[in-house]
Amino acid sequence: MSTTNSIPTPAGAVPASSSAASFFKANLREYGLMMALLIIMVFFQVQTEGTLFQPLNLTNLILQNSYIIVMALGMLLVIVAGHIDLSVGSVCGFVGAVAAVLMVEYHWHFVPATLVCLLLGGVIGAAQGYWVAFYKIPSFIVTLAGMLVFKGLALAVLQGASVGPFPPEFQLLSTGFISDPFAGESVRIASLALGLLMALAMLVAKVRERAGRSRHGMDNEPGLMFVGKNLVFVAMIIAFSYLLSSYKGLPNVLIVMLLLMLVYDFVASRTTLGRRIYALGGNEKAARLSGIRTERLTFYTFINMGVLAALAGLIFAARLNTATPKAGAGFELDVIAACFIGGASASGGVGKVLGAVIGAFIMGVMNNGMSIMGIGIDYQQVIKGLVLLAAVCFDVYNKNK
């Protein structure tokens, strides 16, 4: 081994190739996921002879999946932090049961009842997160216990019976649509306008972001790709809002969902809080040595999960208009599957909020499409299971390449 002085040479920086192909390759996961969703949609549109995109069905599709998506937002953060939460389905059912008892049996107004239920969700999240964060008990076990506990408590609260119906104002959370002051004949004008506005807002935000990046001399995706991608998005938003507007308009729950999606995506990708959660899951020891209070952060992600599970429980209860002891059973599996299909890594540190949302939609569209096609619940599960496995295999293959 020679020990001659080697004086540092200037960086032989490889020029960053910025061709569309290489950019596409680097972002294969994201584009791939969007494309998978589109292909699945088109496939079922054809197979169901156009039923999938009918305004009524599209509205149902959103209503059916709203609570899964709401929980997927929280679950993604839990998974990114390196944990799992198996209790969300049971928490969902339990909170729905408490809401029913408060509003139906004790005749509470829906506002305080909703607030109490969300708070209850937070407390449940804290109770579980406490053991995971501060006592280092594996989250799998803590939340497995939680799953049993809250399933049992839901039964106890409802005394084994279904409780309902809810006050009509509360039902609007799931079954209401944004009102249309213009009283459009065949199209809800307010809903359509809102859709157009959203498309415009997204476009403005994207253009500003791109301008900001080039101002700092950062790499941007190729111009053509930027324009193409965003035009597709805008067209999709407008098309969807038109379709929905031609039925009853945009559902209230869709607005709630969209707002939450935007907030969570922003927090996860742009704020210090989000950055720290990714660091926690990516390498807990390095995160701790970088001054991140890893225990407290884990605790918070579980509280957040609890609140979102409670919200999902309210949405679900309002949609069924009763709280049943069976409510929420198995939701946790759909939620977790959505996150993994959306590209989250079971070992933590990897995953995107929008990925989880798309993952939830992929599951939702498949459920819906297969049901319309008349595929039995037996083979639906087989197919869903295989899709989950395929998505994760694709990730692992991509990573090892």
Place this chain on the structure above:
Amino acid sequence: MVQPILEMRGMRKTFHGVVALSNVNLTVLPGQIHAIVGENGAGKSTLMKVLSGVYPHGEYEGEIRFHGQECKFKGIHESESVGIIIIHQELALVPLLSITENIFLGNEQARRGVIDWNASYTKTQALLQKVGLHESPNTLITNLGVGKQQLIEIAKALSKEVKLLILDEPTASLNEKDSDALLELLLELRRQGIACILISHKLNEISKVADAITVLRDGATVAELDCTGGTLSEDLVIRHMVGREMADRYPKRTPDIGERVFELRNWTVHHAEHADRQVIKGVNLHIHQGEILGIAGLMGAGRTELAMSLFGRTYGQSISGQAFLHGKEIDTRTVQKCIDHGIAYVTEDRKGYGLVLDETIAWNTTLANLPAVSRNAVIDEGREFRVAQDFRRQLNIRSPDVYTRTVHLSGGNQQKVVLSKWLFSAPQVLILDEPTRGIDVGAKYEIYTIIAQLAAEGKCVLVISSEMPELLGMCDRICVLNEGAFVAEFSAAEATQEKIMRSIVTSGVN
């Protein structure tokens, strides 16, 4: 002449082009206690792994002869089957199984898969008697002290009809009484004709029991000493251990040392798992502005434990003592508080504790100081990009851009990213733990240049290193840590490798 029990000739082993063993010869005679000494990284452990078949035949060059027969071990089971048994520093016992179960683990006294517990029990009793341990064979390992566990390992070796026993730093974690008992046992085994290879840093122990010494340095045998005749010359051994010439491998610097900035008083730390064991024993330490202070010591001396216990108490328990910055006592209980006081710690384990490997250079660079690149908790990607660009240029990090994931960087460049992260936290006191471990010579020089520059800017730099030439080449002052206490301090002018090594190997004797 007696035929040697073991002969290793011309052993050579490389890892991805890095030479670990270049030319090692070792000859062990029957019934001999043969000591192997050398600095950290001299190749002792690699040699033993080659011998015991951890690195199978074909992955190394050279010839191994055991009882005159050439051996080509494919795995540990093959070396064990001829009677070569190695006891690693990290004991390989299952804590929640009993002594009997551990001794016969993988070698169960069974007939058609059904364990004969009675036979196991009686055999264990006999073995325990041989090693002089008075415990019931049903005792769980977890209830025994480290010294007794070491004896169990030897009993286990005896159960496999050992011919050559290899002990890697057997007394490193033992107190004096247990060490003596262990050495006594080795002498007893020698009387029974069992040869033994003893890897140790403690020259006083070696001089007590060893018949011969092989000194390794930089992956080669540099001396084979016979000490059956008279007393052992420690000087000679030490000189052989360190005796390399120091080339001009360090940047020139003129130290400009100012006032005392940071100070530790009576710092005591207990082991993270064993609350009764002190890892750091009432250490006092101070460092001046613009000074590079080196901490020398062998592996296990407590260097990293000292640094991490100081840095937000990320290691150990029941930590006591005071830390002062500019004469004022400071609170170092969390990492964030340390960062706020301007203390930074660059870990020795950059992959395990330094980087989030799945993330980019820019991402890792800002992790310890996110508020500086964000407004109202929203990260300004542009500012982050510029910060990362600046450091990439300053520290000459070789990568296509700052959005390269750190997992794809070489060791030297990864180290520079970790350094960037801590430089961005604007520290006054910078603790560098093995800053050049596992990186090539060129990158080392760059790291040394950065260290020199930091000191020139008036920062206090504390360098922990196992490489003595590095400490001698860079530091203004060197403190020697051994078994959790400082045993010597040298100024740059008076320090030599011999003096440092002597202070370590003689400190146990008193």
